[in-house]
Amino acid sequence: MIAVIKRILVVAGLMLGLQLGFTSDAEAVPAFARQTGMNCNSCHIGTYYIVPNFTRTGRLFAMRGYQVPYVRERLHAEGDTGNNNEQDKYGGDYLALNWTEFFSARLISEIARGGDDASGKSLDTRSSPLNRMALFFTGAITDWLGIWTEIGYLGNNSLRSVTPGRQNEQTGVNFFAYDEYRINASWDFGKNSFFGFSMGNEHPNVGPQFQYPLPLPDLWSNGQGGVGRSMDMANLSAFLFYNDRWYLQVAGVTGADNTNWSDGNNFYANVSYDWFRKTRNDLWLIAEYYAGNDFPSIMTRTKDSFLCPANCPPGVTDQNLSISNTPGDIIVNAPIEQVKDFDSFRLSLEHSAADRGSHTWYAAATVLTMTQNFESGAKVQDTQMGAYLRYFYQRTYGLEVFVRDHLKYEYTTPVGLKRDTYTKPNYGITLLWYPAMNVDFWLSFSPRVQNIVFDDQRDLYNDKASSFVLGFEYNL
Amino acid sequence: MSQFFHSRLLAATLLLSGCFCLATSAAASDVDAAGYYKLRCASCHGANGEGTRDKSPSLGPPLRGNPLVINAPAELLAKIIRHGRGGQQRVYDDAYPNMPAFDAGMVPDVMGLATYLKTVLQQAPAESAATAPVVSRRDFVDRATVGSNNRLSPPTSQTKGVSQ
Numbered sequence: 001m002i003a004v005i006k007r008i009l010v011v012a013g014l015m016l017g018l019q020l021g022f023t024s025d026a027e028a029v030p031a032f033a034r035q036t037g038m039n040c041n042s043c044h045i046g047t048y049y050i051v052p053n054f055t056r057t058g059r060l061f062a063m064r065g066y067q068v069p070y071v072r073e074r075l076h077a078e079g080d081t082g083n084n085n086e087q088d089k090y091g092g093d094y095l096a097l098n099w100t101e102f103f104s105a106r107l108i109s110e111i112a113r114g115g116d117d118a119s120g121k122s123l124d125t126r127s128s129p130l131n132r133m134a135l136f137f138t139g140a141i142t143d144w145l146g147i148w149t150e151i152g153y154l155g156n157n158s159l160r161s162v163t164p165g166r167q168n169e170q171t172g173v174n175f176f177a178y179d180e181y182r183i184n185a186s187w188d189f190g191k192n193s194f195f196g197f198s199m200g201n202e203h204p205n206v207g208p209q210f211q212y213p214l215p216l217p218d219l220w221s222n223g224q225g226g227v228g229r230s231m232d233m234a235n236l237s238a239f240l241f242y243n244d245r246w247y248l249q250v251a252g253v254t255g256a257d258n259t260n261w262s263d264g265n266n267f268y269a270n271v272s273y274d275w276f277r278k279t280r281n282d283l284w285l286i287a288e289y290y291a292g293n294d295f296p297s298i299m300t301r302t303k304d305s306f307l308c309p310a311n312c313p314p315g316v317t318d319q320n321l322s323i324s325n326t327p328g329d330i331i332v333n334a335p336i337e338q339v340k341d342f343d344s345f346r347l348s349l350e351h352s353a354a355d356r357g358s359h360t361w362y363a364a365a366t367v368l369t370m371t372q373n374f375e376s377g378a379k380v381q382d383t384q385m386g387a388y389l390r391y392f393y394q395r396t397y398g399l400e401v402f403v404r405d406h407l408k409y410e411y412t413t414p415v416g417l418k419r420d421t422y423t424k425p426n427y428g429i430t431l432l433w434y435p436a437m438n439v440d441f442w443l444s445f446s447p448r449v450q451n452i453v454f455d456d457q458r459d460l461y462n463d464k465a466s467s468f469v470l471g472f473e474y475n476l
Numbered sequence: 477m478s479q480f481f482h483s484r485l486l487a488a489t490l491l492l493s494g495c496f497c498l499a500t501s502a503a504a505s506d507v508d509a510a511g512y513y514k515l516r517c518a519s520c521h522g523a524n525g526e527g528t529r530d531k532s533p534s535l536g537p538p539l540r541g542n543p544l545v546i547n548a549p550a551e552l553l554a555k556i557i558r559h560g561r562g563g564q565q566r567v568y569d570d571a572y573p574n575m576p577a578f579d580a581g582m583v584p585d586v587m588g589l590a591t592y593l594k595t596v597l598q599q600a601p602a603e604s605a606a607t608a609p610v611v612s613r614r615d616f617v618d619r620a621t622v623g624s625n626n627r628l629s630p631p632t633s634q635t636k637g638v639s640q
């Protein structure tokens with residue numbers, strides 16, 4: 001293990017040396033940058049591994065569905081918009097943009113992945129050249145309508161398990177699938193205010209991008225498209241941003257793993273307040289509520305794979321796919337329960353500071369609690385908290401750390417017996433290097449990969465596993 | 477006589493065509509600058525330079541009535557256009573994102589655009605005079621981190637009046 005880390009540090013040193021050959025002011029122009037003329041750093045504080053933390057500008061841009069004022073002016077400045085400027089009659093001005101301005105792609109390679117298994121023995125170090133890839137088509141359709149869509153590809157070994165002893169398994173499958181879809185309509189009303197509606201196949205808090213950063217506790221985002229851990233779902237949202245400060249959202253959600261409204265549904269509400277409202281100093285207080293009666297148990301693995309529900313390809317089984325639709329943290333030997341109804345709250349603070357001298361950071365903390373009542377009369381309550389920081393020096397050298405823990409994770413049996421659980425805090429650290437704003441290398445460590453057990457079964461607890469990844473991400 | 481006449485005619489023709497060329501050149505320059513303003517600047521600074529502070533997201537400060545645009549030499553504005561304004565170079569209140577850089581491919585005649593910002597853009601269109609931007613003091617914070625040649629003059633009575 002030490003030898004492997006030494007090799008990785010040598011590689012990291014070489015990459016650092018190579019930086020002398022890079023220019024640090026390269027312009028990254030994925031789709032939104034191409035459409036708006038702004039660079040990536042205007043909206044993001046790093047995009048490491050699909051986690052696009054946002055500046056205030058970026059969050060508002062996402063909230064309202066990817067329109068910015070006066071894009072139409074730019075279109076007209078470029079000449080004939082395709083409808084001879086009879087926009088009132090025909091619309092469609094945005095067709096004048098080159099289609100490539102709506103198109104983006106992302107590639108993630110794992111240069112090296114390894115770690116220890118549940119017994120503490122070093123695993124083979126593997127490489128996954130095409131670990132993930134995604135194609136995006138996204139941007140404004142009209143001055144009030146915008147779309148986000150993603151088609152994703154997951155390469156072999158990308159759906160790694162977090163189960164002890166299986167962190168480094170090959171999945172044995174490569175697949176493309178429709179991942180995310182979101183369409184937003186929004187209109188200005190008054191000064192720094194807008195309202196709108198959206199629909200999509202993700203949890204509603206994706207609209208204002210409050211589901212990030214991913215390392216923080218999240219029991220809701222189970223469900224988006226067909227790639228990754230989740231199954232399809234649907235949400236319909238109405239939202240309001242008022243007086244440059246208040247964000248309000250209500251949404252109906254089909255369920256955590258289906259698009260059927262008739263077998264139960266869930267309700268989501270969000271009230272958020274923005275302090276300071278500066279690019280260099282932006283602080284959001286986010287209060288979210290999510291409740292309903294269509295949700296899987298958070299403590300059991302409800303389904304291992306939706307890719308092969310009946311017949312898996314040769315060599316592939318549900319078990320080695322290691323995909324779980326469980327939105328929470330499974331408990332070893334937890335009984336299978338059917339959710340009758342659930343309530344959950346989440347309170348978060350998110351602070352972003354972009355280009356404060358040489359320093360840029362994004363920090364967040366959250367407390368989340370969910371109570372599920374089961375058909376059997378049993379219930380489970382899970383309360384978690386977490387903290388997260390992503391910091392950049394000169395937007396080039398970065399560090400990401402997180403810690404999260406279960407404050408209380410307790411199952412109450414149908415007869416009223418309380419069974420507490422045992423686990424330790426999870427934490428991770430990642431070193432980041434951005435030679436250009438659309439290219440990053442990272443070296444991440446998860447020193448402790450553990451399971452969750454009932455307190456009366458501590459002999460099943462294991463935290464000897466660990467993992468590390470040296471990766472590369474390119475956004476086009 | 478004929479030679480004298482022809483030479484006079486030739487000189488007059490050259491003079492007139494020269495004037496015509498100058499006139500059309502100036503007109504073309506204005507059109508280009510206005511076009512490039514709409515193409516590269518309007519999405520953040522507003523169609524008439526009024527800024528987008530009242531929009532969400534806010535992307536850029538007003539340029540019409542802006543003391544920097546009015547008082548700074550065109551060369552400085554050209555430099556800002558060429559190099560953008562990010563990080564510590566950003567002098568406005570932090571509601572806005574970084575200003576990107578526009579190279580020669582994006583804005584070929586940078587001096588023409590800078591001149592346009594200082595002249596044509598400062599003349600409020602009649603139809604939008606009622607909605608001319610109100611430039612507040614906080615939009616023109618002079619930061620020590622900005623080089624001395626970038627420093628903003630505090631709004632004068634003249635520049636205050638421009639925006640009203």
